[in-house]
Amino acid sequence: MQAIMYVAHGSRVAEGVHQVNQFLEKCMDQINVPIQKISYLELVRPTILEGISHCVDLGADCIVVQPILLLSAGHDKRDIPGIIDKARKIFPNVRFIYGQPFGVDSCIIDILFERLREQQTGSERVEDVLVVGRGSSYPEIPQAFAQIRSMLMKRGIHHVSVCYMAAARPLLKEGLEQASKHLSGKLYILPYLLFSGILMKSMKRIIAAKDNRSSLVLCRSIGYHPLLIRLLKKRIEESMSYDRLPTQS
The missing domain is CATH 3.40.50.1400 (Rossmann fold)
Structure with a gap:
């Protein structure tokens, strides 16, 4: 069964966490995938590994790990891939697909x-x-x-x-x-x-x-604008079509 696990940054500011959750709930309503969960890089639970485990418990055998990041830097290049590598060892029968940040668009x-x-x-x-x-x-x-x-x-x-x-x-x-x-x-x-x-x-x-x-x-920050929902859907479609990491560790 297909799953998408969204990885947000996490924040000590409760309003920031509330904003990303609201945004992602709107995204989930527009994406036809049976299992969709939210996890966080830091400061907020569930962690990425906890989120992956939850998806597997619900029957997921293919998980798109989709970062909610503006640009590609340390979290995207090092931190999230490192956690996916750990998850591959814990769940060897699950296929992981690593998505892309929003990027310049x-x-x-x-x-x-x-x-x-x-x-x-x-x-x-x-x-x-x-x-x-x-x-x-x-x-x-x-x-x-x-x-x-x-x-x-x-x-x-x-x-x-x-x-x-x-x-x-x-x-x-x-x-x-x-x-x-x-x-x-x-x-x-x-x-x-x-x-x-x-x-x-x-x-x-x-x-x-x-x-x-x-x-x-x-000016205000970019915020979780409706146009980002369209861009996130595009990134998820791209994620489904190719992997940025090998499917096996």
Whole structure:
């Protein structure tokens, strides 16, 4: 029997967990697979192994492990595959298929523009944007953000820069300083995050401490937008058609 196990990040912020659960419940309603469960990488239960065990108890013999992550970095490349390897040893008769994160996609760019429009007043144009990512030491992350920057600029934003909250440079404070050097109007800060958790609170504190904070406009995080349901369905269909990991350990 086929199963899908969604792997969310997990958070100390209860609202963040509630948001992802609501989003995934809406996804489950639109995906015709008999067994669908949610698990978490950290801080929240069930763990991935617990979720897999639950799927097997319900009769699953093929499990799509679908990460609910924006981009591919350490969790996607190292942590989740390592747990799948353990699961293969525990459940040798179960076939595991490893899905892909959301990745860089035009529908996420659409959501970013929606977040910008929410903050616009009157007929003002958005000229300067600072995209803020979580950050990672993996080289794929700056490559992905370079692509995101290019896609935003192709849609008419003149100045787009990128910074990170951790593990990559420039950090947010540096990004704000650099972006403010050529600023003539407002700087729109776009968090490339799924929900408004601890990192968003950190952003607000850093922005509030800036001398030019009146010209800094913090947009909402990407959030669990309806367009992401469509993208997640696409990723699951892709997952069904190929494996990123061998079917046997």
